[in-house]
Structure formats: structure tokens, C-alpha cells
Amino acid sequence: MSTIRLVAANDIKRQFAQPFAWILLALTCALLAWQFLIALDAYLRIAPKLDALPNSQGATDLIVIPLLRSLSGLLLLIVPLATMQSLAGERRAHTLPLLLAAGIGNLRIVLGKFLGAFVLVALIVLLAACMPLMLEFGTALDLGRLAVSTIGLLLFAASLTAIGIACSAWTAHPALAAAAALIFGSLLAMIDMGARFQGIDNALINWLSLSTHLEPFFFGLLASVDIVYFLLVTLFALLLAARRLDSLRTRG
Amino acid sequence: MKIPACATKAYDRKRQGSGFLLALLLHRKNNPRGMNQSTPELVIDRVSRNLSGRTIIEDLSLTLDRGEVLGLLGINGAGKSTTLRMISGMLAPSSGRVTLGGLDLYANPERARRDIGYLPEEPPLYGELNVEEYLRFCARLHGIAKPAISAAVEKVIERCELGEMRRRLTSLLSKGFRQRVGLAQAIVHEPALIVLDEPASGLDPIQALRLRTLIRTLAEDHAVVLSTHVLSDVLACCDRVAILHRGRLRHSAVLSEIDAGGALRVQIERDVDTDAWMRMAMVASAQVIDARRWRITLKRDSSAGELAKAINDSGFGLLELRADNNALEEIFVRIAGQGDTIEAAA
Numbered sequence: 001m002s003t004i005r006l007v008a009a010n011d012i013k014r015q016f017a018q019p020f021a022w023i024l025l026a027l028t029c030a031l032l033a034w035q036f037l038i039a040l041d042a043y044l045r046i047a048p049k050l051d052a053l054p055n056s057q058g059a060t061d062l063i064v065i066p067l068l069r070s071l072s073g074l075l076l077l078i079v080p081l082a083t084m085q086s087l088a089g090e091r092r093a094h095t096l097p098l099l100l101a102a103g104i105g106n107l108r109i110v111l112g113k114f115l116g117a118f119v120l121v122a123l124i125v126l127l128a129a130c131m132p133l134m135l136e137f138g139t140a141l142d143l144g145r146l147a148v149s150t151i152g153l154l155l156f157a158a159s160l161t162a163i164g165i166a167c168s169a170w171t172a173h174p175a176l177a178a179a180a181a182l183i184f185g186s187l188l189a190m191i192d193m194g195a196r197f198q199g200i201d202n203a204l205i206n207w208l209s210l211s212t213h214l215e216p217f218f219f220g221l222l223a224s225v226d227i228v229y230f231l232l233v234t235l236f237a238l239l240l241a242a243r244r245l246d247s248l249r250t251r252g
Numbered sequence: 253m254k255i256p257a258c259a260t261k262a263y264d265r266k267r268q269g270s271g272f273l274l275a276l277l278l279h280r281k282n283n284p285r286g287m288n289q290s291t292p293e294l295v296i297d298r299v300s301r302n303l304s305g306r307t308i309i310e311d312l313s314l315t316l317d318r319g320e321v322l323g324l325l326g327i328n329g330a331g332k333s334t335t336l337r338m339i340s341g342m343l344a345p346s347s348g349r350v351t352l353g354g355l356d357l358y359a360n361p362e363r364a365r366r367d368i369g370y371l372p373e374e375p376p377l378y379g380e381l382n383v384e385e386y387l388r389f390c391a392r393l394h395g396i397a398k399p400a401i402s403a404a405v406e407k408v409i410e411r412c413e414l415g416e417m418r419r420r421l422t423s424l425l426s427k428g429f430r431q432r433v434g435l436a437q438a439i440v441h442e443p444a445l446i447v448l449d450e451p452a453s454g455l456d457p458i459q460a461l462r463l464r465t466l467i468r469t470l471a472e473d474h475a476v477v478l479s480t481h482v483l484s485d486v487l488a489c490c491d492r493v494a495i496l497h498r499g500r501l502r503h504s505a506v507l508s509e510i511d512a513g514g515a516l517r518v519q520i521e522r523d524v525d526t527d528a529w530m531r532m533a534m535v536a537s538a539q540v541i542d543a544r545r546w547r548i549t550l551k552r553d554s555s556a557g558e559l560a561k562a563i564n565d566s567g568f569g570l571l572e573l574r575a576d577n578n579a580l581e582e583i584f585v586r587i588a589g590q591g592d593t594i595e596a597a598a
Binding site for chain 2: 003006013017093095096097101102104105249250
């Protein structure tokens, strides 16, 4: 466990020693803040009319959840940028031999890399989730739903991070790793889009989609099947990455 | 039963009835693999390696003891780096075994690799960290306990003369200092085996000289394998040499035995043939190097003075007569030129 923490801590330190992580964090927060303010402005305009309607939607439905849903789309783009350097960058900079020859197992290296990248991604999710909390000063938010949605986004982000790490293990070119992670992440998120257009929403292809398992969290549903799904995707991708490191040792 | 030196020292310190048991336990702690002192530190046993359907290393066998420096010599593409990657645990052999202190490097990878320090051809430096941060990370990565890290890092900084650069980012270091930091990470955990891939490449002559001195110092406590295609590095640093060519071991010998072959290098004014040399009573063999330069081996109990006298008496016109220090170079050049048989095994 200590070597996993060591590899992760080293990656976090190196990430935040460069401007890239800070810029990524700042730009994402700026974009989400802009969306948040637009949604808030729109809500304030229609709020008097909503008050007159029975069972009308509140700030949680009209501001918080759309913001978090928008973040889920943004994560498909951001996560590959956060993970592309993790193993591909090491291979390109010729630093991977240091880890491979140090006597730590492939899975530990991969888990360390995963944790190192996930910290940055999780920070983005948590900062975005904190943004709507300021509405608590003016209105009553559904904090339980916000918390469940945040958990869902963290699990979704973990799966994308693991996919990014697997892609990063497969190539020595960070840009190629980012492109592959974007394609595979998007593919897994939208794999059931065609089926949905044809009205199929309960088939295996729907079950395979990341979006299918993320959506219930936005409604405040914390289902074990969704949690297990995200954990399985994460585990599978990390095992693929470890397998790739193993083949680097055996096949060269 | 022979009691190990460290055990008897601990026993002397304790001077109590239970001290002996404690001393043996201490020895076991210092020597966790329970290595027999006569077991070679590194054993490469009939190792082969294929990459993309091509044989890179074929049937390689070598051993190395603590206190020895083995030079792997070969032209580019001879298989030196692949061999070092297998020794360091980076690359698994397609067949054969590599054992370190009796432990198979691939059956017990994590335990065995803790005892290896590896400097690849390109030093594995993280440009975002300064020298001290980087070495602290490496120390922890190689399993040094937290309380001992500062002392280990200080020791290696002093040993590799990195004091002035300790706060400098590794990305801003010159080639020589990058190489030194790379070497520092390989030895920070005091491994039993140090593996160095072209450690002097890109260094200026002064830096190369210092590096050789450092390698000789390291060899006092460790087994060292280094690869190079620079003969002077081998002559200056190594106890033994193994020449690889096209993935096969072509020559293996103790360096002092190569130099102590009794050969002399002779330069003369006249063109003569081998028979002219063989007519001299003290000459055992004569080998032409180029037009008027010869490598002469004397018979037992003959001296260079006798040869000089015979050359003068024959009217060859002696220009130069000296001990032949280039035997290794000739062997290397001959092997690199061609040849498919193993020349010697030491």
C-alpha cells in the first residue's frame, strides 16, 4: 500500500509542479461557474412563475443537476488530459524503467498512477459540486440528491480515469493516449444511443453504457448495481493497464 | 559451523549467554536471503531473448561476485542493453534463468529487484523534481525505511558530489550531472548489484575519469555490471570482460589475464615475414598487425631484452618495443569484424 501511495504522491506532486494541472483546474471551474451563473439567472427570471405552479421544480432540478450533468460531459474531455501523461509520459521521458526495475508490482504501479490522476479529477468534481452550495443562503437545496449525484460523478470519473490509464499504458505518445481515452470513454458513454433512438432502453447494450448507470444518481438513487458497474469498469481497465506493463516486461 | 563475522561482532558486543542467538538473528537480518558466501551474486544461466521474432540474446551464461566489475563490451546492437534490461528485471528472458543471491529474478521479482540498482542508458529523471526530492523519492521507492531516508540521501549526494546541485531541478542539469544523479538513484539503497548501461556516454574526459573512480569505489562493496563500447572504460574499471556480438557471448576473460599474456608489440623498419620471426629462438608466435608492426609472444623464460638483441642482430631496424596493452582491442576488433565461435571462457 505504501508503494501505491508513494507512486500516487509523486505523480500528484509532479502534476501540481507544472502549470498544466492548475490551468486545467482553473479553466474547468471558470466554464462551470459561467454555466452556473447563466442557469441561476434563468432560474431567477422564471422563479415567480414557478411559485404559482403546483409541484414545480426547484433550484436543485433547474440549476444544480443540469450543472452536474454538464460536468459529466465535460469529464469525457478533461479526464483524458489528466491521464495522458501518467504512463505514456513516463515511457516517453524514459522514466518508466525506474518504476519497473524498483521491485514494485505492475498492479501497484498502475494503482498508484490511477490514484495520482484521480486526485486531480476528483478535485474538479468536488469543486463543481461545492459551487451550488452557495444557493443554500437563498433557497433550500436537496442536499441528499446533491451528495448522491456527486458520488455518481466520482464513480463515473473513476471509470474514465481507469480507461485513461489503460490507454496511457498502451502507447508512448501522450496525445495518442488522450485521443484513445476520449474515443473509448465516449463510446462507452454513448454505446446505447442508437438503441435508445429505437425505443430500446432495457437491453444489454443499455446496461453497458456509462450514462445508463450515471443517470439514476442525478435522481438521488443510490443503487448497488450502478456502483458495482462503475467499480467493475474501473477494475477491468486497471487490470488491462497492468497486463500491458507485464507485456512490456515479457515482450519488450 | 563457521560463524559469520557480523555475528561474532554482535556476540562480542553482547557478551551474554543469549547474545549468540541474538547475533545469529542479526546475521539472518543482515543476510535475509541466507546466501552462502561462495554463491555468486549474479548468475545468468543459459538466457535467451527473442524480440519480434528475432533472437537478440542467445544462450548467454555469466556469473558475477560481489566486489567484481564485469564489463559487457560490444558494438551497437550487440545485445548489451537487452542483457542489462534482463539483469535489472526490466525484461523477462524468453528462456533460461537470472538469479541474484540465489533468488530467481522472475520467480521472486519484488524481493530480488530490491537488491538491484539500475542506471539505464538514459537516466530516468523526473524533470519537475529537484535533485534532493528526486533522490528521496527513489530511496523510498527502493524500500528504504522513512527514518533512514535522509541519511541515505545525504550519503549518496556526498558520494556522487551533488551537493551544489541538490536544490536544482533535474531538467536543468548538464549531461554530466544528469548521469551522476542517475547513478545516485541506482546506489541510494546500497544494492548488492549495480547495473550501469553506458554510464560514461556523453561525459567529458574529466567527468568520465571521476565516474570510473566512483565505479571502482562502488565495486568494493557491490557487484557491478556495466555495458560500454569504449575499451578504455573497460580497461580502467573492470575486473572481467564479456564481449557480446550478435547476441552471443564471444569472449569472456579476466582482464588481468588478457594483459598478462606476455605479448610484446614491435615496430620495425623492414618488411619481414612470419618465418623470419619464428627463426628467432625466443619467439613463440608472431602475428602481423599492419605492414611493419607485429605482436610477438615470447617463449617461457625468454626476455624482451633478448628479443631486442635478436632484432638488432637480424637487421630489422627496431623502432619500438613495448608491452602489448591492446590485446583486448584486438580481440574486440576481430570479434566485431566477424567470427561465430566462443573464444574463451573464464
